[in-house]
Amino acid sequence: xxxxxxxxxxxxxxxxxxxxxxxxxxxxxxxxxxxxxxxxxxxxxxxxxxxxxxxxxxxxxxxxxxxxxxxxxxxxxxxxxxxxxxxxxxxxxxxxxxxxxxxxxxxxxxxxxxxxxxxxxxxxxxxxxxxxxxxxxxxxxxxxxxxxxxxxxxxxxxxxxxxxxxxxxxxxxxxxxxxxxxxxxxxxxxxxxxxxxxxxxxxxxxxxxxxxxxxxxxxxxxxxxxxxxxxxxxxxxxxxxxxxxxxxxxxxxxxxxxxxxxxxxxxxxxxxxxxxxxxxxxxxxxxxxxxxxxxxxxxxxxxxxxxxxxxxxxxxxxxxxxxxxxxxxxxxxxxxxxxxxxxxxxxxxxxxxxxxxxxxxxxxxxxxxxxxxxxxxxxxxxxxxxxxxxxxxxxxxxxxxxxxxxxxxxxxxxxxxxxxxxxxxxxxxxxxxxxxxxxxxxxxxxxxxxxxxxxxxxxxxxxxxxxxxxxxxxxxxxxxxxxxxxxxxxxxxxxxxxxxxxxxxxxxxxxxxxxxxxxxxxxxxxxxxxxxxxxxxxxxxxxxxxxxxxxxxxxxxxxxxxxxxxxxxxxxxxxxxxxxxxxxxxxxxxxxxxxxxxxxxxxxxxxxxxxxxxxxxxxxxxxxxxxxxxxxxxxxxxxxxxxxxxxxxxxxxxxxxxxxxxxxxxx
Amino acid sequence: xxxxxxxxxxxxxxxxxxxxxxxxxxxxxxxxxxxxxxxxxxxxxxxxxxxxxxxxxxxxxxxxxxxxxxxxxxxxxxxxxxxxxxxxxxxxxxxxxxxxxxxxxxxxxxxxxxxxxxxxxxxxxxxxxxxxxxxxxxxxxxxxxxxxxxxxxxxxxxxxxxxxxxxxxxxxxxxxxxxxxxxxxxxxxxxxxxxxxxxxxxxxxxxxxxxxxxxxxxxxxxxxxxxxxxxxxxxxxxxxxxxxxxxxxx
Numbered sequence: 052x053x054x055x056x057x058x059x060x061x062x063x064x065x066x067x068x069x070x071x072x073x074x075x076x077x078x079x080x081x082x083x084x085x086x087x088x089x090x091x092x093x094x095x096x097x098x099x100x101x102x103x104x105x106x107x108x109x110x111x112x113x114x115x116x117x118x119x120x121x122x123x124x125x126x127x128x129x130x131x132x133x134x135x136x137x138x139x140x141x142x143x144x145x146x147x148x149x150x151x152x153x154x155x156x157x158x159x160x161x162x163x164x165x166x167x168x169x170x171x172x173x174x175x176x177x178x179x180x181x182x183x184x185x186x187x188x189x190x191x192x193x194x195x196x197x198x199x200x201x202x203x204x205x206x207x208x209x210x211x212x213x214x215x216x217x218x219x220x221x222x223x224x225x226x227x228x229x230x231x232x233x234x235x236x237x238x239x240x241x242x243x244x245x246x247x248x249x250x251x252x253x254x255x256x257x258x259x260x261x262x263x264x265x266x267x268x269x270x271x272x273x274x275x276x277x278x279x280x281x282x283x284x285x286x287x288x289x290x291x292x293x294x295x296x297x298x299x300x301x302x303x304x305x306x307x308x309x310x311x312x313x314x315x316x317x318x319x320x321x322x323x324x325x326x327x328x329x330x331x332x333x334x335x336x337x338x339x340x341x342x343x344x345x346x347x348x349x350x351x352x353x354x355x356x357x358x359x360x361x362x363x364x365x366x367x368x369x370x371x372x373x374x375x376x377x378x379x380x381x382x383x384x385x386x387x388x389x390x391x392x393x394x395x396x397x398x399x400x401x402x403x404x405x406x407x408x409x410x411x412x413x414x415x416x417x418x419x420x421x422x423x424x425x426x427x428x429x430x431x432x433x434x435x436x437x438x439x440x441x442x443x444x445x446x447x448x449x450x451x452x453x454x455x456x457x458x459x460x461x462x463x464x465x466x467x468x469x470x471x472x473x474x475x476x477x478x479x480x481x482x483x484x485x486x487x488x489x490x491x492x493x494x495x496x497x498x499x500x501x502x503x504x505x506x507x508x509x510x511x512x513x514x515x516x517x518x519x520x521x522x523x524x525x526x527x528x529x530x531x532x533x534x535x536x537x538x539x540x541x542x543x544x545x546x547x548x549x550x551x552x553x554x555x556x557x558x559x560x561x562x563x564x565x566x567x568x569x570x571x572x573x574x575x576x577x578x579x580x581x582x583x584x585x586x587x588x589x590x591x592x593x594x595x596x597x598x599x600x601x602x603x604x605x606x607x608x609x610x611x612x613x614x615x616x617x618x619x620x621x622x623x624x625x626x627x628x629x630x631x632x633x634x635x636x637x638x639x640x641x642x643x644x645x646x647x648x649x650x651x652x653x654x655x656x657x658x659x660x661x662x663x664x665x666x667x668x669x670x671x672x673x674x675x676x677x678x679x680x681x682x683x684x685x686x687x688x689x690x691x692x693x694x695x696x697x698x699x700x701x702x703x704x705x706x707x708x709x710x711x712x713x714x715x716x717x718x
Numbered sequence: 719x720x721x722x723x724x725x726x727x728x729x730x731x732x733x734x735x736x737x738x739x740x741x742x743x744x745x746x747x748x749x750x751x752x753x754x755x756x757x758x759x760x761x762x763x764x765x766x767x768x769x770x771x772x773x774x775x776x777x778x779x780x781x782x783x784x785x786x787x788x789x790x791x792x793x794x795x796x797x798x799x800x801x802x803x804x805x806x807x808x809x810x811x812x813x814x815x816x817x818x819x820x821x822x823x824x825x826x827x828x829x830x831x832x833x834x835x836x837x838x839x840x841x842x843x844x845x846x847x848x849x850x851x852x853x854x855x856x857x858x859x860x861x862x863x864x865x866x867x868x869x870x871x872x873x874x875x876x877x878x879x880x881x882x883x884x885x886x887x888x889x890x891x892x893x894x895x896x897x898x899x900x901x902x903x904x905x906x907x908x909x910x911x912x913x914x915x916x917x918x919x920x921x922x923x924x925x926x927x928x929x930x931x932x933x934x935x936x937x938x939x940x941x942x943x944x945x946x947x948x949x950x951x952x953x954x955x956x957x958x959x960x961x962x963x964x965x966x967x968x
Binding site: 210 | 753776836838845852865869873877879880
């Protein structure tokens with residue numbers, strides 16, 4: 052078990068981080084100039100870490116596969132960012148945010164990490180405002196908040212439906228300043244293809260220049276993985292097309308343990324799949340559940356008529372609608388956590404109440420919100436006895452101001468006007484709670500290799516609450532890693548620059564080039580997408596919203612066969628030395644084909660249901676998830692052995708000293 | 719749907735390129751424009767040909783990666799969308815569609831439809847920021863109230879996705895809309911006022927160095943901008959620039 056020392060500091064939970072910071076080793080400013088740090092990925096976590104480390108004086112080399120760091124997929128986060136500011140005076144506190152996050156994660160996250168996250172959350176908002184991030188404000192000039200799922204306070208800060216964009220542009224501007232000063236050397240259109248480990252320590256990476264195709268060696272005293280999650284294993288997800296697991300998977304194969312790979316978040320409100328051509332799924336922000344009500348027809352014949360195009364949702368009277376979340380979970384209603392909402396939608400659709408041609412969609416309806424806001428607005432404007440038409444007109448304007456960009460996105464994709472008819476939504480893969488295992492310092496089991504943001508596993512347990520991904524990415528990058536990394540780098544002040552002509556670099560580069568050449572020389576019969584789509588189907592059907600033993604075993608078998616077929620039959624045209632997008636895809640999908648198997652293996656070994664992981668064998672008669680704390684209160688951390696199907700399981704026992712383990716109820 | 723695609727193919731930077739013709743069939747009106755190109759590319763790969771290189775990532779209109787000059791318009795015929803949000807239902811069965819990369823000296827072609835927009839990053843590095851280090855001790859976020867109108871205007875300017883459609887649409891290949899969006903966002907907020915003078919001078923200087931043209935108030939950028947960034951920002955930047963020039967000591 053020596054591999055899994057989480058290094059949680061001693062002391063009461065509210066003192067741990069302060070004590071740790073006070074006792075951690077520091078690197079003096081003159082010595083920081085002698086130390087290089089590589090950051091892979093420039094989203095909220097990587098961007099904020101790169102900027103902060105450079106401000107402190109380290110030499111930072113940052114890498115992103117996009118043509119600019121500003122395009123990392125954090126940009127697409129919509130709804131908001133949580134912080135325990137208690138500006139709304141609704142009883143919020145660091146403890147409450149901590150409690151909600153641990154409970155929301157279904158008691159599978161590490162208490163000390165989550166408490167720290169809640170502690171630094173307020174600093175994030177201060178920092179971002181200081182950078183000029185234009186959060187939504189009220190007429191008094193102060194910041195506005197809204198509510199997200201799984202909590203009963205309003206602690207979410209937002210910038211319309213583009214909060215991720217605004218926060219990322221803030222981090223990008225901080226990076227830009229350091230790039231201008233020469234303290235960050237930025238490598239755009241570069242992809243990390245391998246980690247280089249020298250004498251047991253992470254000392255560099257092998258990267259490919261995606262424009263010239265050149266294979267490059269980059270050395271550093273520490274390597275930070277901030278490359279996001281692996282939702283694209285499912286092919287269809289809300290992730291960007293380029294989002295990939297390669298950096299995380301490569302460090303795993305070099306010795307870093309991979310934690311809770313089966314913990315995947317299926318987001319309840321996405322635009323449903325419309326056909327085989329589809330390349331990605333688009334999220335409709337959880338913030339919409341503040342005002343939208345989710346329903347399906349109460350009568351099966353109505354659902355059938357809708358699917359056949361004979362009936363419109365607006366024609367179904369109130370009493371024939373089943374607002375199933377409000378019915379099943381009266382206390383939280385439409386704002387239950389994502390895993391609960393997703394399963395409930397699946398349950399209704401599986402039972403035959405789905406509302407689009409495929410039968411896999413439910414309604415998200417704004418009619419009552421439009422009316423409510425319209426009446427309020429009429430009141431404010433002093434309009435006596437307004438007509439229903441006037442109310443609706445006013446209400447639509449309010450809704451537009453709140454969610455305009457989301458409604459426009461929906462209309463462009465579906466070709467229906469959501470102000471007039473309810474949106475159709477269905478769950479889709481959105482986020483991965485699992486990731487590279489890290490200790491309290493966010494270091495992986497490879498000394499000098501760190502993982503931050505969605506790439507690590509530590510804060511969200513088995514289910515992430517809405518508006519917490521942005522919080523975690525920025526907490527790790529601005530306020531946690533820049534401190535904790537010093538503790539490790541303090542030993543490196545006399546090391547000097549790491550040479551790139553070491554045999555470890557030779558070997559790593561050789562392996563990378565060989566694999567790339569193999570793809571080009573393969574001359575198979577099928578494009579990469581063919582395999583990726585096939586993998587996605589297996590994952591969605593067997594390792595998706597509901598899992599069972601026989602399905603998982605079947606998935607493992609099918610993934611192994613598909614992987615063999617891929618290496619035999621994949622066709623990658625073009626050259627190694629040049630811009631080659633098919634080659635990029637082949638490399639990424641090769642890793643997904645291994646990671647997918649580990650996800651299934653992990654899901655198979657965890658026979659309880661918890662959070663986003665629902666084992667059909669472990670449920671109540673009403674279909675609610677049944678957790679098994681006696682046997683599964685641990686983090687599953689997998690060690691690579693050369694074959695993803697033969698990974699070795701290590702367990703990090705989770706100890707709850709501050710929160711009592713309870714059955715999660717939102718009823 | 720059955721379509722004829724005329725696509726700019728160019729093997730690399732500085733190489734000669736030309737329009738190639740690709741007939742394509744079986745396109746659903748529900749596909750996005752980029753999904754239509756996916757279909758073409760998978761067909762080309764299966765036939766052992768090189769697929770068409772194009773930039774894309776989020777496919778929900780926010781990352782700014784996708785570009786494409788379609789039938790002579792940045793991001794195609796629809797308004798207020800990026801190419802990934804353009805759907806084939808905007809075209810008719812039998813159409814011929816011309817697809818070109820962004821055309822501007824400051825955006826050299828890398829391959830086919832992919833261009834280098836690094837100039838935008840360099841303009842940002844010249845001043846598109848507030849000089850504040852990470853610290854747990856900045857002011858409380860509510861200590862400086864900001865009038866809602868100012869905050870909303872700053873937000874509207876900040877929604878720029880840096881795609882470059884403004885440059886591609888401009889007959890002068892001017893980057894004024896892009897630069898003015900950032901200058902405006904920060905000039906409207908008290909946090910950004912302190913450095914407003916330096917910022918506008920440095921960013922404009924870098925913009926000129928990159929080889930972008932000047933603004934002649936044609937307004938094509940505003941029309942083609944997928945995020946509806948207003949020309950008012952250019953006016954604001956001009957005011958900021960003149961003010962900075964007058965007050966500058968050098």
